[in-house]
Every structure is written in structure tokens, then in C-alpha cells.
Amino acid sequence: MDQENEKTLRNLGVISALTQNDKINTKDDFFTVYTPTSLRGLTRFFYGEAREHNIQRIQSCVRDAKQYISSTLHEIHIFDESESSLMKKFKTSTQEQLCFRMISALKDSENGLKALQITYKDDPTCLAQLDMLVNEILDFLSTTRQIAQSSPTLDKFK
Numbered sequence: 001m002d003q004e005n006e007k008t009l010r011n012l013g014v015i016s017a018l019t020q021n022d023k024i025n026t027k028d029d030f031f032t033v034y035t036p037t038s039l040r041g042l043t044r045f046f047y048g049e050a051r052e053h054n055i056q057r058i059q060s061c062v063r064d065a066k067q068y069i070s071s072t073l074h075e076i077h078i079f080d081e082s083e084s085s086l087m088k089k090f091k092t093s094t095q096e097q098l099c100f101r102m103i104s105a106l107k108d109s110e111n112g113l114k115a116l117q118i119t120y121k122d123d124p125t126c127l128a129q130l131d132m133l134v135n136e137i138l139d140f141l142s143t144t145r146q147i148a149q150s151s152p153t154l155d156k157f158k
Contacts, residue, residue: 004064005068005098005102007029007030008061008064008065008068008102009065009098009101009102009105010030010031011026011030011031011061012061012062012065012102012105012106012108012109013105013108014030014031014032014033014112015031015058015061015109015112015113016105016108016109016110016111016112017033017112018033018111018112018113018115018116018119019115020115020118020119021035021118021119022034022035022115022116022119023035023119024054024058024116025054026053026054026057026058027053031057031061051120051123051126052125052126052129055126055129055130055133058113058133059129059133062106062109062133062136062137065102065105065106066106066140068099068102069099069102069103069106069140069144072095072096072098072099072102073099073144073147073148075092075095076092076095076096076099103141103144106137106140106141107137107141109137110134110137110138113130113133113134113137114134116130117130117131117134
């Protein structure tokens, strides 16, 4: 697994771990979660950790996951087992496993985003952005499932 995919998978895991009133920090490559305190709010302001920036970074993470899943499913779909070597089969199997994990992490991140909506309930702009992102995830997963059902190669991704 390359570093970018590892980062995306890890960050989706952090998003999915969010609960009501948790704050997410997306300033570094790897996201972190912390419980809010009055001092932490001041620190966030001082260091420029804005909700809008966090949502943009979360959107980028979700879109990286979608891109990885799409390209991997495409590679798996065009894979022809009859013409493959053992190493090619091994690589494809590894890709399938990572793709399963990425799909699962993307699905799980929906819960964290819904918790973030509760946390940011006083900010209609953030709520709208988070709602659009949750719908983007749901639409992508639904489309992925429909395409997988119509393909014998991708049938296992239903």
C-alpha cells in the first residue's frame, strides 16, 4: 500500500471515530480528534484551525478514497485471470483487499460526518457542506454497488 492510500485510509478511520462534540484537526497530514475545551478553542483560533479548512480537507480525503476505489475497481474489472501470472494474481488480490477496506472506511466515515453535523449544528454553512459530503458518499457507494452487481468480476464488491 502506498503512503497516500495509507494516509487516506487512516484519515477515514479518524473521521469515522468522531462522536458528538469531538473536534477534528486536519492541519497535519494525519487527522486527529480531541475533546473540546475552552483553552483549545482559543488555540484553534490562534493557529487558524477553521471549520471550513477542516471540511475542505475532509472532502479531499473522501475524494481521494473515491478516486482510489474507482481506479482499483477498473483495474480489477479488466484483469483477465486466464492470462495472468502468479504475481499478477497476488497483486490483484492485494488490491481487492485494500479496496474492500477503503470502501468499508468510506462507509464508516458517514457516521463521523453525522456526528460532526451535530457538533457544528450552529453553523448552517458547515451543515450544508457536510450534508452534501454525506450524500456524495452515499451516491458513490450506491453507484459502486450497482456497477459491481452487473459485473461478474466485481460481483464480490456488492
